Amino acid sequence: MKKIKKYILIASIAMIAFSCKKFDTLLDNPNAPSPTSADVDLYFNQVQLSYVNVFNTAEDFGAQLTRMYVYYGPNYSNGYSPQSFDGIWGSAYEGVLKNANVMIPLAKSQGKYFHAAITEVLKAQTLFTLVDLFGDVPYSEANLGVANQNPKADPGASVYKAALDLLDSAILDLGKTSSVNPSVILFNPSTKAGWIKVANTMKLRAYVNTRLVDNTVGAKIQALVTGGNLITTAADEFTFKYGTNQSTPNTRHPRFNGNYTGAGAAGDYVGVYYMYALQVEKGIIDPRTRYYFYRQTVTSPGNVQQQPCAYQTRPAHYAPTDPFCEIGSGYWGRNHGDATGIPPDGSLRTEPGVYPAGGKFDCSEGTAASGSTAALSSGAKGAGISPIWMSFFTDFTLAEAALTTPGYTGDARASLLNGVTNSINRVMSFPAEIGTVACATRVPTPAAVTAYINFVMAQYDAAATTSAKLDVVLKEYYIALWGNGLEAYNMYRRTSRPRGLQPTILPGPGAFIRTFLYPSVYVNLNTNAKQKADWAQKAFWDTNPDPLF
Amino acid sequence: MRRFLTLFTVLMLSAALASAQTQVVTGKVTDENSNPVARASVQEKNSKKGTITDANGDFSLSTTRGTTLVISSVGYEKIEILAGNSPIVVSLRTSNQNLTEVVVTALGIKREKKALGYAVSTVDSKQLEQRSETDITRILNGKTPGVDIGATSGLSGSGTNIIIRGLSTISGNSTPLFVVDGAPFDASTNAQADFRYGNQTSSRFLDLDPNNIESISILRGLSASVLYGEQGRNGVILITTKNGSTRRINKKTEISLAQSVFANKVILPDFQNEYGGGTNQSTGFAFFSNWGAHFTNPPVMLLHPYSRAAYAVAFPDLQGKLIPYEAHPNNVKDFFRTGYVTTTSLNVAGSPGPNSTVSASYTLSKDEGYTRGNDVLKHSFGIGGNAKLSNNFSVSATAHYVFTDYKTPPNARSAGSAATNGPGVFADIMYTPRSNDLSNWPFEDPLTGGSIYYRGDNGIQNPYWTTKYVKFREKINRVYGQASLKYDFSNHFNITYRIGLDTYGEENTFQTPKGGIQYSLGAFETVNITNNILNHNLIANYTTKLNSDLDLSITAGGDLSSSVYKQTGIYSTTQLVFNLFNHNNFVNHTNKGLIGENLDFTSEQESLGIFGEGTVGYKDFLYGTVGARNSWVSTLEPANRSLFYPSGSISFIPTSAIESLKGNRWINYTKLRVGYATSARFPDPYRTRAALSIGSNVFIDRSGTQVNTNSIPNRLPNPDLKPELLSELEAGLEGKFIKSRVTLDFTWYDRKSKNQIVTQQLDPSTGYDQKEINVGTVENKGIEVGLGITPLKSKNFTWDFLINFTRNRNKVLELPEGTKQIPVAGFTDLGGFAIVGKPLGIMQSYYTQRDPKTGLKIVDNLGTYLSSTEIGIIGDPNPDYKASLINNISYKGLSFHMQWDYTKGGDIYSTTIRALFARGVTKDALFDRNLPLILPAVKQDGTPNDIQVSAFEAYFNSIGFGPSGESVYDATLIRLREVSLSYSLPAKLLNKTPFGSLSLTLSGQNLWYRAPNTPKYMHFDPETSGLGTGSYRGFEFIGGPSSRRFGGSIRVTF
Known part of the structure; x- marks a missing residue:
């Protein structure tokens, strides 16, 4: 009996000793590598893909508010919930900033300065975007992990400053000799010289965007222009380039994914106002229209089930110049702030066209390009671009600066002319570049292009005041910004232009969204976060009064 | 003959030894009916010397002539007899059952209930067999206090969540431990995507066969389950199968055969048939909403919804065709079928020798859901x-093999307007407009096989197409069993070694051909899972009498358990040939699943525990138990891996202790007990060390280069993580009164789980979104009552009923410093949260703003309810209490059984009700729809609301799809869960037949229920959870309606 007890005791001790040894081998996750095996190129790829997520989300919110795409509303206070912004918050802080923060020093230590520089640019862009959308955001206390679980927000101005410093640092790093170039750059440009232009142009963008609160920017803009290292040609443009792979992985432009569906409805509606601005407003058709929009039907209005708004009375508060619902010829969109049920019109709504989403050029086919397997092969099959900064954005920005910013002495008219011309040329050259063709019969003739440019320049020349000239410049910028709602949204808040945007369907929608409410993950999980009082809180660079126009 | 021989031998032996001073005394112990009593103790009085009887009741003991022998056995009255001439034949009288009830406790140890300082409830085979449900936990519902069971959907075979004594862990799992014949049994739900993609995954306790269960003991508290250590913290469901039973089988019951057939019929809302599809009285076939015009006679003729360009080739006949706009009252009903549930069960058992039993069993069960394509x-x-x-x-061993084949169309979450994630079979069927003849309109394109639907943009996958083509399937091959070897050193001391194995392979597939909506190119996911639990157990039992008043029993031992989960999978997209499911028939392949999760991974953990428990009994009326366990678990760093946790309990039986109470006619038995115990929870593996996330082939650039990534994971590792500690105080009163006509089992408990391992959600601006930390306390306090009353009892007639009552109060006492709240289930703006001072899982979302002065709801400038901009509390999913009434009446061979369940309170956010209101299809929204409505509310300026809205706008924007808070309902529920009438042929009739018994039963489950605080005509069943089997409740995302099951069974033994 005693013996047996002893055996049991010995057996138990042996079992414990054995187990503890075995236990130690079960602590490391067998499904993932150790952090020491991290690779700079693979971090770099993660940052690139995360940044384009940040851009696309921001672009979409901006496009909705500036009538490029539908904003369902119905009021400005209830169109979005704070949770709507959780995604971009995560992409920015966890996708871009966290990985960039680890990757940049690692890359520099390995002499991979080109990797580091692009990452610095993308990090800076992420910071600018966060401030543009939310105002004050965490930066100096952010991304510290366990060391600070409740980062405080920094003033937007200081975050902008930090981002500008990153751009300077990127320019310095681009001047150094890299041990090796990145294995994949998913953006245009792909050369160091090109990225120096990107970094400088992003500085220009930041200077113009802060011109209302900083009287030193004029001289800085002047210096950048004199320096000559800005994005001024199609080869320099700052874009993300999509592919045509449908799944695993899906590499197509997000607007293409959402609209040229293999089954079901086309995605979000194009804003009625935006199509009106191109197709109707000037009385002369914009040469870019068929590149921007693809009509699934060329006849409208539809019946009352398909297009109920065409059978409703025009809201009393709409000005005579405001478009409402139906602009004819199958340009099938949705009014700003229309929160009513979705009619069965998924195969009729106008879809984004070949530029920049990689969809179809509108050859007046008037056939559905959604809800069928064939739709997936439409146009350029999704091989579009995210136009983060096109050469003509530089032109329009300089035109705005010339008209508004003391210290910069550029020629606004010349810049406007460059902008419009470059935009039209770039859009018209786009289908060939991404492997599709615009049907020859519908490609605008050189005469039509010239007529349009002349019309715009005549408008400019007829404008008596600087303010009126600015109206013309920024309306053209707005039209050229298709695909980049973020810059449109920034421009609208910064300049209160374009004038005459379509109001919400409801009268009295409340103050316009000047910055978004903070994401719910920030407000609900961070003890130092406090939700904003309302949607009318402004970014530091926005000093315009309410309402904007 | 054998008996005669034994007797002869005994006689011869005793004759030979009769003259010796020390002689071998032999004898036989029987019960009142002369059946042998095995394992009865035969002991010299005032000595430790003794023996036990064998399976035939025989014993032999070397003793001194004239010694007094004490013969005792559990369940019988003790008897003293002089060791005289052999053989001694002793007949034991069945004792007062109050004192001798035996229950199975932790580690399968049978103990007298009176000695237990904690609550144990048992459910026997009669309450489990021949039921129309094949999921054991769903059958258990209401049968015992303290257990709360909820279904995840109306699909046969879908997961079930089971909670004992409330939710006590913020981030952990609340599923109890299943132990089958002494070995742990995996009860997890191996869902590949999350609840948004549908709650169709089955829980692995589906592999248990309810017809092969001898008994279930439910160990609710920590005092009862302490020997199981951290695995037993959520309670233990201790199952003894018929194969693991040591019960001896009587003649003519050696083979039992049972056959049952049940019908499974869906319970649908009462639809109105006066208004059809449309909005604001406009008519059409292309709407989801049913706010169109009133039907007319003769009906308005409208173009067929398939009269459109896209279908011109497929349906030339329908182009330009006019069809009447009229009601199709059965357009939802016809989607469903009557499922049949059949079970054939055969059990063969016998006793081949005096000391052995063997048994074999086989059950075939088929459970057809009420939805086509859903079978188990x-x-x-x-x-x-x-x-x-x-x-x-x-030696004893059991081995089980189960093959489970579960098929169902997927059941993705719906918000009331198309399934949001994957295809959902119920997502869109329930609100089919009354005017749409869905059952007769084609659902597949005759040319391509693709789904077609009445919406002009074909934006919703036709549910008929989903049932025909889209399949979710789990095939399980599972082997589980145990073998044990016991050595009796003496009557007082034995050691048992048991090895338990539970291993299964699961093939999990999801397939949807091209031509659908959510996966238009087709998708095919196959996942192969293997799960292994290997458990070694060594237990020593020692019992002794310290003196005439004091008994001691000690159990000590250890267990070593390892569990390894591995899965590999492939997800393919872009199908080549329609409806052929082979990965070769797909273009793209990846090992990331539907939501981008890794399909390949391994998770392994080991745990070691040593434990001991000792009970001292004083004069059969006072028992004290102390126990302790030390566990080591591999998921934590060495410094934090070991945890010691003690327990103690006392049981006191006044009716045995106090002279004046003995033999009292009114108070037959009472027991007071109190226990305190602790337990622990260890985290899931790999939470303490940093790792790197890798992504392969996440993008392909225009030149065709595949792009791969690595990144820092969004979960912060925590090397300092410690186990979480649970403690529970429990006290109870048990009693039998009025000639044992009234029995009471009352328990009060207070459980605190401290130092919780909480998955703290972080603001992503920290760089991370979650981290496991040790903070947070949750308290569960409650009472559990089982009250049995036998109002009538005579020779032929018995009427008894049992009332089970459970009340649990749950409260979060502490959260990590600086944490406002922790989302625990659902979405961060529509889900369950942990908030200090509130019950765990409190529901938060957006709600309608109210005027602070009048408390009235506020409408916006459209006359629509004004939503809050931040989330707030919209409900509490925890019920006030749950009760069940189980009623049995038997007269001779006829018996009638009925179970009523009642749940008071608790809230549920119901998407079903939300959608049916918004779409205006049920009778709840039947009124003159031409009249405008003004919602009872105030405007934003505080003045009374005078904004007229149409019925459509009111129901669509405010009442149906208004702020989430508008769709929260009190989930009070009364249900007639079971009714059965059975007849057993009298034994006399069977005497001359080979049959031992023959019984017929007619029964029904869920025949009637009503949730009185939900809209009347919706027939909504709130006993459902759209959040999966994670134990949180209160949200429902059109998981499918409830069903009624009824049928009959026949059972014979021979």
């Missing part, structure tokens, strides 16, 4: 046996 087929085999060898060894 199960083959369950079991064998088992035990034998006591002559050399003091006993």
